[in-house]
Each structure stands twice: as structure tokens, then as C-alpha cells.
Amino acid sequence: MTAREATDHTEASTQDDGSVKAAPSKGRSRFAALSTNRDFRLLWLGQASSEFGGSLTTLSVPLLAVALSGSPVAAGLLGSVGFVAMWLAQLPAGYLADLADRRLVMLWADAIRLVLMGLFAVLLVLDAGALWQLLVLTVVGSGLGVVFNAAQSQAMRIIVARDQIPEAVSITQARGFAISMAGPPTGGVLFAIGRAIPFVADTISYGVSMLFVWRIRTPLRPEQRPEARRLLPDLGRGWSELAGNAFLRGKTIYAAVTNLAVSALLYTVIIGYAEDSIVLGVALSAAAGAGLLGSLVAPLIMRRFPLRALLVGVAVLRGTTVALAAWTGNEILFAATLAVVMLAGPVVNAALATATVLYVDAEVMGRASSSSAFVSSVLQPVAPLLAGLMLHAWSPTLAQWTLAGGFALVAVCALALPGLGLRLDVEET
Template sequence: MTTTSARTGSRLATLGGNRDFRSLWLGQAASDFGGSLTTLAVPLLAVALTGSEVVAGLLGSVGFVAMWLAQLPGGYLADMCDRRAVMLWCDGIRAVLFGAVTVCLLLGAASVWMLFVLTVVSGALMVVFNASHSQAVRQIVPRDQIPEAVSLTQARGFAVSVIGPSVGGVLYAAGRVVPFAVDSLSYLFSMWFVGRLRTPLRPSRRPSVRRLLPDVGEGWRELWRNRFLRARTVYSTVTNVAVSALMYTLIIGKADESVVLGVAMSAAAGAGLIGSLISPYLQRRIGLRALLVATALVRGGCLAAAAVSGSELLFAATLAVVMLLGPVVRAALAAATLLLVPGDVLGRASSSSAFVGSALQPLAPLLAGFLLAAYAPTVVQWILAVGFGVVALCALMLPGLDVRPATSGED
């Protein structure tokens, strides 16, 4: 373990001296921070403009649809085009979009339709940017340092998630225009860092357009054949809806308490960071099915306790529990996927599974808006608790989830 830790520390130090990786990391950190501010500000502004939780939920649903539809085009552009150019275009367009919203707010000309355009375009561009960003990391970072690079990237995301919503809530309370102006500037910073990259980021080869459909089809065929992958897809579909509905219920239901909401979301992100640290321990000691069932029951139990007690604080704490257990579930499913899906179709099969697994997620924000408009908060909490009960039942009954990830020999 000491030798392994020393090697990891050495690789992290080497990554810190990698000029291009450092630039890419800092640029994405800037845009991630700006995005975390407006993730909270957009639904809050929608409620302020319309007075309708349903519209705010619909806005989130439309954003999910845009990101879902952008997955395959984003991957195609990352394979076919210069990744630096793709990232620069994505950042530039988003800077203009959020700058335009800033101007509209200053002039008192903001409308809910403007928010719909902003949500659709920025969500799609985020997916396209991330696809090219992943390819860029593979070209910039030596192969033996890829795990450390991914770890640093995830740490950046958690760190931004911890501080971003709290700052966003404070900025929105200070002035609705402020989060959008800061987000626009964050994309300009990202453009500057991406523009400093020296490593050529052009694709090594251009995939044949004639082979595009057959190649994609291989991933779908593996999804149909592989029993574990089918079970994972069904489980992910139900879980994504339940978790997203819970998060949007909290955001929309607390639209008039932006500072408190921001702090709650930051605390939840901190819980997610803890979850990522304990996930290896749990994976080595608990089978996949037991882990998935227990996670769903704990989440549902927290919601039921919040409904019985009527405590808003306990309901907000449930989000922290969801975030705490989220990295554990994702890591366990990823490890099992690596074990049970053939390597030559792993990427395409995993993408096909993710595409199906997120298909119903756009309905979650809309569902949250309708529930809050139709029922009292306690009733909504009970409905969500039942939803996680359905998740637990799926994890218990689906064939193909009896998997225990292999234990590393170094442990």
C-alpha cells in the first residue's frame, strides 16, 4: 500500500507539472463554477417570472431532453473534429447566451421563453463540450496517469458543487442578474485556458460515415444480449427518475429561500464527496444486489421519516443522503460493467445503456412541479418514498445483478 501511495503521489505531482492538463483543468473549473451558479438561478428565475412551479419543472424537463438528445452527436463530433475547436465554440456560444440573458435582465426584458432557449442550447453544448473534453484528456495525459487525471477531474466537480450553490444562492438574493453575468465570464475564462493548449487535439483518424450505423448497432446488440447490462439499464431508468424528482422537488419547493437552498445543495455535494471516498470499502464487502437494495431503502426510509415528522430540515437532509450514496452506486455499477461487458464493445454498449437509462429522466422535473402544485409537501414526500421503494423492488427482482466486484490484490 505504501508503494502504491507513493506512485500515486508521484503521478499526481507529474500531472500538476503538465501545462496542458493544468490549463484544461483550470478552464473547466471556471466554467463548472459558473454553471453551478445558474443551475440554481434558472429555476428560481422561472418561478419569479411566472409564479408557476409547473413551468419551472417543465424547464428542467426540456433541459434534460436537450442533453439526452445531444449525447450521440456530441460523441460523434468528439471523434470527427478538432477537440480544441469544439470546446472553444461551445464556450463561446455559451458566453454569448448568458451575456444576452444578463443584458435582458438589466433592461427588464427577461421572459420565460428566453430561459427555455438558454436551457436547451446550453445543456446541449455542455454535453458536446464534455465529450471533446474527455477525448482531450486522453491525448494530453500519458496513459499511466489517466486514473489520477480522472480522479482530479472528479474532485474538481465535487469541490465546485460544494461551494457553487451556496454562492449562487447568495448572488441570486443580491440580484437576479449576478449569477448569469458571472457564468458568462466563466466561459470566457474557460476559452482563454483552452486556447492555451499546445497539444494537437485533432482526431488520429476520421471514422467512416458508412460504418457509423453498423458500429453503433453493435453496442445495441450487446445491450440486448447481456443480462447484467439489461438489468442495469432498467435499474438506472427508475433510479434516475426518482433521484431527479427528489432534487427538483427540493429546488422548486424552496424557490423563495435561495440562500437556504444553496447551502443545502452545497452540503449535499459535500456528502457526495464523502460517498466517493467510502465507495471502494463498500464495494469490496457488499454484493451489488444487496448494495442497490439497501441504498434505495435508506433513501426511501429518510423520505418517510421526513413525511412523518413534517421536518423540512430532515427533508433537505434526505438530499444529502441521496448524494452520499450516489457515488457508491455509480462506482459499483461501473465496476460490474467492466467485469461483465466485453471490452471490444464496452464503450458503445455502455453508451447505449446510458441513452436508454436517461430516457425518462426529463419527466422528473415536470413530475416534481405537478406534485408540488397538486399536493401538500408531506404527501409529495410520501410519493417519493414509494418511488424509492419501487427502486428497491427492481434491484431485488431483476435478474443479472448478483455480482460481487473483484477485490484488488493490493488490498
């Protein structure tokens, strides 16, 4: 039975190992139906533990880098290196997610990170930590995070009934926003108590994640087994799917432009308010809260609008908000635009993720998604530099109008790109 068939049952089915696959929800809340899906709960809780542990080191890593090197440049270098590691890991992660046992991939990714994080925590306790060790930890941890997430996406497709995918994607996003609100401040407090404490907590979180993943009963093995002589042809199938699938092509171009516009806005706010930590802190917290709210309402919105209308509407909303701030010249209003952007972000992300699950063949979804992500994220490193250059060369108002124009370009892309005219109100039949 293929992964797609495994999500198309109209009645609860029992697997060979005794696990029960949740029936599609009809006449009842899909969120409630997900709560009865044992394996989805295990997958969700395991990653929640891992994400929370990782969020504890979000502030601790740059703070430790500065403490070890005495230079803030080291913190920036670690961030850039981590991004490059994530970018380069996209393609092998997609290959593993398609052709290896997803349970084993997730367990190995967690196990390696647990060992490395634990060793580094011990070195910190012994006052033997070094910057190069933190660099290795960042590179390996970032790359394995991509590998884990790719396998998790394929696992969710198998575990969750097809008509519940939008809700599953949305509450997974909501988890991330909720953790981003609580984790970094908590990690900062723990770091102040002891440098090693956040890293010890992160180590424990990987162990908890492994325990949850290990208890998943649904078979997560792929139909096809990888062969060494088929490595390059199999890897190339992701690129072939991207080239031949109109939705994936449109999604990739749209995501590339959107990533640049949103990231440029984020860094314009951060750099522009770097000397006003109170306003910046409130803006970032409000943005995280808005993202949490957006994640919860995403399924309701997705099921009522075609994908193209949704993408165009979100881009227009974002651009209009930024333009209004530029027109009024109100700095507080401009900082608040970040919350509007993040409120709509989970709706767009959940819609595109759901469409990918529903309209891309399960056999090649991991490789196709990783190829798409590899291309669509290539412009993101430009965003911080672009924001800095705009604020250096132009007035804040002109920079804001430029950002508004960027979102107008996003709306044009969403309107014109073929393959985005899909509906997401998919029901089981």
C-alpha cells in the same frame, strides 16, 4: 495505439509531442499520483472554471425569466426545455466523443457557448434582453454541455492511467458538489447587483476553460475517422453495444429506476417544504455537503465491495432512512433523508462510471454511454409530477412510504439484474 492501451502502461511514457503520461500508482496515494498528471489537472481545472461559471447562472436564469415575463411559469418552461435539450443531445454527443478529435469538440463547445453567452450579456447591459433569447441560450447551452462532457469522459480515459480511474471520477464529482454549494448563492448575489454580471462571469469561464483544454498535450484523436457514408452504421454501434453488453443493460435499467426514485424524493422535499424556505435551504445545503463527502470516500468504498453489493447496499440504506422518517412522522428527519441519499449518490455514480470505463470498449464507449443515458433518463420528467400528485392526493406519511418502496424496488433491480456482478478494484498488470 488505442485508448485502452494508452491507459495500460506500467511505466511513464512520453508521447510524440513530448507530453508525459502519468505512471500507474503503486505504493503511493492514487490521488497524489493524479496531482502529478499535468494533462488531467488541465482538464479538471478547465471544467471547474466552466462549471463554476454555469453555476452562477443556475439561479439567475429562472430569476431573469420571471423578471422578463412576469410569470413563474416561464422559469419552469425553461427548466423543462433545458432537460429536453440535454436528453436529445445524448446520442450525437456520444457519436462525436467516439469519432472526432475530443480536444476540438471541447474547444468548439466552449467557443459557441462563449459567443452566445457574451452576446446575451451585452444585450442585458443594453437593456435589450428578451425571453426568447434566454430560451435559445438555454437550449444551445444545455445541449453543448452534454457534448462537452461526453468528449471530456473520453479524454479522461486516455489521459488517466487505468488504475487511477476511480479516483479521477470521484474528484471530478467532488468538484461538482463543491461548486453547487458555492456557485448558486454567489450567482444570486451577483444578479442582485446587476442582471448581466452572472452572465458576464459565465462568459469569462468558458474562455478560461478553452485556455486549459488548448494546453493539453496528450493526443485526443480517435483511431477511427468518421465517414459520411458510415454515419448511420457507426451511430447504431452504440445501440448494438447496449443490446449486447450485459453490464450496460443492467446499468441502464438500474439507473432508470434510481433516477426516478431519487428525483421523486428531491421534488417531494422541495414541494413539501416550499413554504419553509429556511428548512428547505438547510436541507439542500446539507445534501450538497454530503455529496461532496461521498465523492471523496467513493474510491475507498468502491475498491472494497463488488458492484452488485454496493448498489444493493446503497438502495437499502436509502430506503431504510426514508422508511424511518415515515415511521416516526418527523418532518425534519424526512428533510434530512435527502442528505443521506446524496451522500451515497456519488459512490453509486462513481462506481457505475468507473465500471463503464473499465468494461466497455474504448472505441464505442461514447456512443454506448450516450445510448444508455438516453434510455435511463427518460423517466426523470415524471418525477416532479409524481411528487406533486402524491402530496396532493395522499398524506405526507403515505407519500414517504411510497418513496421507501421505490428504493426497495431499486434494491431488487440491483440484486436481480445480470451484468452487475463486477469488481472495481482493478490494478495495472
